[in-house]
Amino acid sequence: MSIRNVVFFGSSGGGKSSVINMFLGGEIRAPISSGKIGCTFESKSYDTTIENTRYHLYDTPGLNEGLECRTSAKEAIGNLKSLIRNLSSESDGGVNLLVFVFRSPGRLTDIIEEDHRTVYEGFCDKKVPIVMVVTGLEDEVPTMNHWWEKNREKFEEKKIRFVDVACITATRGRLAEDNQRHRYDEEYNLSVTLVKKLLVKNCRHSGWRKESNNEWIKGSWKWIRKHF
Template sequence: MPIRNVVFFGSSGSGKSSTINMFLGGEIRAPISSGANGCTFESKAYDTTIKNTPYHLYDTAGLNEGSEGAVRSKDAMENLKNLIRSLSSESGGVNLLVFVFRSPGRLTDIVEENYRTFYEGFCDNNKVPIVMIVTGLEDEVPTMNHWWEKNREKFEEKKIRFADVACITATRGKATEDNQRHKNDEEYDLSVTLVKELLVKNCRDSGWKKSDKEWIRGSLKWIRKHFRRPVWSFT
């Protein structure tokens, strides 16, 4: 059975690695560091199986909040090439994009640029379905999903749309006094079910891709054209 490639992205601190860990059932030993400035496209793939279907989950560094200066274009371009080569050669392209957003958080320019960089630039103007996972909602009332009901209109005003959304907590929280459970166990267990259902429901059977050269050239052309800030530096 072909492996399905799922690319997770989002700003620094959004909870990408913690969310991916929910699919793996254990600690990620080498999470992506998202502390670098600019857009790095640095990524790490993790293997998992859901309902007898194999997945590659890519933890990918995108634009960061408060980044200053620019990533060296040589490093960023090399990371982009490596990501594209991995996606196009190993198992046939991108099957799903997952945008991870942490609450509380504002819909900043960085958030919007992250979305458009991957959905429009990297995946050639909406060729791949995209979903959103919102983390940090363990204290949301009456339910975690209430956050999306309150905030959906803000995203739609900026034409940031998703095929589906899961509102979750990606942490079990502090242990209780007797160390028998954790504060967010109930919400966390529900969240594990929600994120797995989100993947199974929205991930396409076949991935989208182009030739390596065409894919790289198209992505860089889009980035040069659309970035308003000096996130990338080209010589």
């Protein structure tokens, strides 16, 4: 059975680990941070099988963490570069899908734009499909997808494009008064379905591999220097 490599990236606190846990059958395996300080200090892989296909889901350190955070932005982007470099080698099967995780409410800043371009353009040469998962939408009305309808134009103005988008909640919320269910059970269960469909639909069968290691290293460092 072939294995497909999926890389999750985004700012600290965006919900990458929570989204990955949605693929793991309710098992809390990827550690989750409760605030702005990230708790993922290096890339970690979690395995899952969907529709008889195996996936390696890579949780990566949060990008653009501030001075108060334990993982510096430079270390995070370097870690992500190394992960993509290793995956795109002949032995590791390539990169099949990029998942950009963005938490609402949040502003679409120049830093987020640069993160998207650095990973999609600089590290993957625009040759790996990229999707976005927007978290924190449990109270969005009339539906969670309404957020994308309101904000899609802002991304397009900055030429930040995705092949697909899932608007979700990555939490069940607190227990309801009857202690039999959680406040956002319905939205959460729908969200699990949405992220799995997003993965299956957009993950390429064959992974992308860099053509020239030396040229790739030079190009990737150019993008990192633009960050710092």
